[in-house]
Amino acid sequence: xSITYLEAIREAQARALAEDPRVFIYGQDVGAFGGxxxxxxxxxxxxxxxxxxxxxxxxxxxxxxxxxAIDGMRPIIEMQFADFSSVGFNQVINQAATLYWxxxxxCPVTIRLPxxxxxxxxxxxxxxxxxxxxxxxxxxxxxxxxxxxxYHMLLEAVAIDDPVIFCEHKYLYYHLKADKLPxxxxxxxxxxxxxxxRDLTIVAYSAMVHEALAVAEELASExxxxxxxxxxxxxxxxTDTVMASVARTGRLLCVxxxxxxxxxxxxxxxxxxxxxxxxxxxxxxxLNAKDTPVPYHPNLWAAHRPTARSIATxxxxxxxx
Amino acid sequence: MVxxxxxxxxxxxxxxxxxxxxxxxxxxxxxxxxxxxxxGLYRAGKIHGGVFLGxxxxxxxxxxxxxxxxxDVFAPLIRDQAGRxxxxxxxxxxVRTYLGSTLGxxxxxDGNIHRGRPREGLLPMISHLGAMIAVVNxxxxxxxxxxxxxxxxxxxxxxxxxxxxxxxxxxxxxxVEKLPLVLIVANNQYAYSTPxxxxxxxxxxxxxxxxxxxxxxxxxxxDLSACLEVVGEAVKRAREGHGPQMVVARLLRLCGHGEHDxxxxxxxxxxxxxxxxxxxxxxxxHLLQQGWADARTIELWRSEMVQKAEDAVATVQRExxxxxxxxxxxxxxxxxxxxxxxxxxx
Ligand SMILES: Cc1ncc(C[n+]2csc(CCOP(=O)(O)OP(=O)(O)O)c2C)c(N)n1
Ligand SMILES: [Mg+2]
Numbered sequence: 001x002s003i004t005y006l007e008a009i010r011e012a013q014a015r016a017l018a019e020d021p022r023v024f025i026y027g028q029d030v031g032a033f034g035g036x037x038x039x040x041x042x043x044x045x046x047x048x049x050x051x052x053x054x055x056x057x058x059x060x061x062x063x064x065x066x067x068x069a070i071d072g073m074r075p076i077i078e079m080q081f082a083d084f085s086s087v088g089f090n091q092v093i094n095q096a097a098t099l100y101w102x103x104x105x106x107c108p109v110t111i112r113l114p115x116x117x118x119x120x121x122x123x124x125x126x127x128x129x130x131x132x133x134x135x136x137x138x139x140x141x142x143x144x145x146x147x148x149x150x151y152h153m154l155l156e157a158v159a160i161d162d163p164v165i166f167c168e169h170k171y172l173y174y175h176l177k178a179d180k181l182p183x184x185x186x187x188x189x190x191x192x193x194x195x196x197x198r199d200l201t202i203v204a205y206s207a208m209v210h211e212a213l214a215v216a217e218e219l220a221s222e223x224x225x226x227x228x229x230x231x232x233x234x235x236x237x238x239t240d241t242v243m244a245s246v247a248r249t250g251r252l253l254c255v256x257x258x259x260x261x262x263x264x265x266x267x268x269x270x271x272x273x274x275x276x277x278x279x280x281x282x283x284x285x286x287l288n289a290k291d292t293p294v295p296y297h298p299n300l301w302a303a304h305r306p307t308a309r310s311i312a313t314x315x316x317x318x319x320x321x
Numbered sequence: 322m323v324x325x326x327x328x329x330x331x332x333x334x335x336x337x338x339x340x341x342x343x344x345x346x347x348x349x350x351x352x353x354x355x356x357x358x359x360x361g362l363y364r365a366g367k368i369h370g371g372v373f374l375g376x377x378x379x380x381x382x383x384x385x386x387x388x389x390x391x392x393d394v395f396a397p398l399i400r401d402q403a404g405r406x407x408x409x410x411x412x413x414x415x416v417r418t419y420l421g422s423t424l425g426x427x428x429x430x431d432g433n434i435h436r437g438r439p440r441e442g443l444l445p446m447i448s449h450l451g452a453m454i455a456v457v458n459x460x461x462x463x464x465x466x467x468x469x470x471x472x473x474x475x476x477x478x479x480x481x482x483x484x485x486x487x488x489x490x491x492x493x494x495x496x497v498e499k500l501p502l503v504l505i506v507a508n509n510q511y512a513y514s515t516p517x518x519x520x521x522x523x524x525x526x527x528x529x530x531x532x533x534x535x536x537x538x539x540x541x542x543x544d545l546s547a548c549l550e551v552v553g554e555a556v557k558r559a560r561e562g563h564g565p566q567m568v569v570a571r572l573l574r575l576c577g578h579g580e581h582d583x584x585x586x587x588x589x590x591x592x593x594x595x596x597x598x599x600x601x602x603x604x605x606x607h608l609l610q611q612g613w614a615d616a617r618t619i620e621l622w623r624s625e626m627v628q629k630a631e632d633a634v635a636t637v638q639r640e641x642x643x644x645x646x647x648x649x650x651x652x653x654x655x656x657x658x659x660x661x662x663x664x665x666x667x
Contacts, residue, residue, distance in 0.1 A: 033514035033586060053519045055484035056450055056512055087449060087485070120370030122432050124448035291660070292652040295643075297421040297429035298369055303645030 001180060006173035008147045008181060009039050009112070012154035013076060017047045020074055023158060024050040026061060027078030027112075036080050037114055037173060058088035065109040066096050074158050075109050082113035082167065083127045096163040097138030106161035110154070116169040116207055116257055117305055122296035128206075128256075128289075131263035133165040134235040140164045141235040142188060145209035147178035149232055152185035160188070169207040176210075191238035193245065197225035200251040200319055202311070203242055203268050205231040208255045214308040215315055224319060234264045242268060243276045250281035253318055257305050260288035287314050339613050345387055345407070345545055346604050346614075347622055349379035352403035353601055354626040355412065358634060359419055363580045368419055373434050375400035377575030378507055380545040380600035383407045384552035385475050385505050394460045394474035396444040396453035399434045400507065400574070401477055410443055416633045422640040429643035451478065451487030454504065458491055461500040473559045475503040481512020483529060484520055492565065496533045501559040504530075504567040505552065507542065509574040510596065514586045530567040542572030543598040545607070573597040 003011070016023045025040055031053040034041035044051040054061050058079065065075040079085045085092070092111065099107040117126040134141045140162050144150045150168060157164035186192060194209055195216050202212040209230045216226035229245050231237060246252050252272050254265040265286035272284055287306045295301050356374040363372040375382055378400045386407025389395055395408050402415065417425025418436040427436050427445070437445030442460075446453055457474035464472045482488055483506060495502040506526050510517055523529060530537035536558065540551040548570065555566035573596050577584040591597050608614040614622075653659055 028512075029514045031519075036513065053515050055515075055520050056481045057484045057486065059486050081448075084449060087487070120368075120432065122370065122435060122448075123430075124435070290650045292650050293430070295430045295648075296370065296427070296432035296435075297643045299421075299643050300429055300645055300648060303648070304650075 002177045003147060003179075003181060004174055005147045005150045005168070005176040006037060006039060008151035008178070009154055009168055010041055010043070011181060012151045013040060014043060014046065016074070016076065016155060016158045017043065017050055020158070022072060022074040023076060024052065024068070024073060025076045025078065026052050026054050026065065028054055028056055028080045030054075030078050035078060037170070039078065039112070039114075058084055059091055062088035062091035062109075062111065063095065065111070066091060066099070066107055069107050069109045070099070070105060076158060077109065077111045079111065079113050081125050082115035082129050083124050085111065085113055085129060092133065092139070092163070092165070093136045097136045099138075100162065101138055107163050108158075108161045110157040110164045110166055112154075112166045112168060114170050115167045116171055117294055117301060118170050119298040119301050120296060121294070123293035126294035126301075128167070128258035130165070130167045130206075130234050131256075131258050134264065134267075135262075138163065139235065140188070140233065141167065142233045143167045143169075143206040144232065145169075145172070145194075145204075145206050145230050147176055148182050148185055151181050153188055153232070156188050167206060171207045172210075186232070188233045189236045189238060191232055191241035192230045193241070194228040194230040195226065197227035197249065199225045199249055200253060200315055201227045201229060201242070201245040201249045202315065203229045203231060203245075203252065203254045204256070205234055205264065206257065208257050208306060211306060211308045211311055212255055215312045218308070218312055219315060222321075224321070226315065231264070234267075237264075237267060237271075239271050239275070242272060243279070246272055246276055247279045250279060251318055252280065252284040253311070253314055254284070254286040255306050255311055256286070256288050258289060260286075260291055263288065282318055282320075285314055285318050287311060339611070341387070341549060342545065342604075343608065343613055345380075345383045345549060346608060347626075348383045348386070348407045349403050349545070349601055349604060350622055351412075351626045351629060352379050352383070352406055354623070355406075355415060355630045356402055358630040360580050362419070362634070368433075369421060370432050372419070372580040373399040373578075374576045374580065375402045377573055377599060378509065378542065379403040380548045380604060381505065381507055381540070381542045381552070381570045381572065382477075384545070384548040385477070385503075387549070388553045388556035389473060389475055392442065393472055394442045394444065394457055396446065396457045396474070396476040397437075398446055398453070398477040398479065398482070400479075400509075401434075404477070405443070408443060409441075410438075412629060412633045413637065414438075416637045417640070420634075420637050420640075421642055422637050423643050424640050425637075449487070450482040451485030451491070454478065454488060454491035454502070455494065457502060458495050458498070458500050461502060462498060465500075471560055473501045473503060473556050475505055475556070477505045477507065479512060480506070480508040480510070480517050480526065481515065481520055483526055492530070492533050492535060492567070495565040496535050499564040501562070502565040503552075503555050503559050504535075504565065506567060506569040507572065508569055509572050510591055511574055511578075511587065513578045513582075514584075516588070526569045527567065535565045535567050536563060537567040537569065539569045539571065541595075542570030543596065543600045543603055545600060545604040571596050572600065575599060
């Protein structure tokens, strides 16, 4: 048996629905149709009345989830694409994110964002929004890179008493497969050493973990050992694991598919430079998408976001190779 | 933009209803032919990303394009091939955007139906539904501030799009400002897989207009005569200063949401009902019945349109695809404000 990243997301939701009567799923076309990406396939049938089609009203959808959460439910919201969450942004950042701090009443909503670039999708179906949400206090932002994490972190997202922005990468939906779902996983908030190495640390998350692993493989054949750290969640961000890795390698390259200004890679760099300057043998580097909207044409798209090729170049430069 | 692409009447004054109808039919035929061509290219794997067709909505869409004039504003959505052509968008804009040619208006940066020429009154839709209406308002508002009158702005929206906050904010604002906005609502019974019963609970979408104090009309979207008349009248009223107008057309999406979608969720009863009629077939029958065109003439038109579509595709297939090394990777027009550190693709 093998299971894809997308199927893992479906399975996690099925399990959450089965185990917790407070869970329901709300979003556009999530019902009988099973969602634009089929992440809720057959769930409406298996859990009658709990997997429900919404109107095209992102602000009201997220507002509804917040209300239901206040009332003791555990809603899972599917945005059809991460990009459209901008329309519900106000509810997320001003309502969900502030509720606990203002009232001591927690807000356990899970908002699934099908995120990230796939070729030919263009500026409004490709965005990575983890940095924007992570900027706001009061939100947990998950960015799973593996089938196992997609499954377990989504279950954890539902269980967590706070609002969780669950960034699931569309490129990984079908590309990534595992043999089976593991029984348990690391808790959210802990980064994972995806590959060990002593010469350079590449910190990545979501789809970029796989580009980084490909680079590690390539450079290993030339005798360079790259350590790849998968952040798993960008908020909380596991500074300790990153710092421990940099302590071993003395070099840092941080890679993100999102835009360069601010964001996750800037945050990692700031923490390492601020708290671990003495650990560094070379100036820390980062690689992001270019500072333009995500282009449609595959030729442009492939050059817009970091790839194994551009990461390898950056890694070689950093290593003086 | 000038209307020269397919119309034999280009530039000439359209005199009779017969001429108007025939002209509209020819645009519809071109739109359908072009859409079919895109669907074929999609199946052949020649198009990056999705393909979204206006099949079944040509009568409504073309009526908008024809009711508008040069200097007006049009914000089409994903099923408006016919209206775009009739408004004056060159066929090549569509083909170049679908195939990602650098010579197209979007230069490979954006694709498929996300295209337009803002300076020429044809707004390039973003995906976020409802977002274009307020922008049309803005153009109309700016014209008024500059004492330019007689301008109309039309915006398309679907049954699903009427559930967005943006739709409600923009229609209310247009009503408050009494702007010459014409909202064209294509109630094609589905928003992707979602039927209208899960989208709104009012008896008819025109009820929403009433709530905002906006004039509204319904129309049978499968009937070209009715569409030409009702949309034409709405545009006329807006132009005459009666404030925003809304037209709600009943029809059926005769394709998937996109070409990736087999749409097996569409209720077969709807397909067999009057709402499921194909407006192009209905119009063709009408032409024959009235004796405005004979079967041979329509066949000739059909091959003419196929030729136009194929010529455009053949032209564009020889054009350059975007080159990341040629791209300037700049999203600001103010050169002096650009950060200079942009590295070249590796
Ligand atoms: C704000 C927003 N949310 C979600 C989507 C995803 N989406 C694209 S088209 C569509 C259905 C649109 O239905 P409708 O407005 O009826 O237009 P139709 O496709 O039927 O022409 C959806 C949900 C979107 N584009 N914008
Ligand atoms: Mg619709």
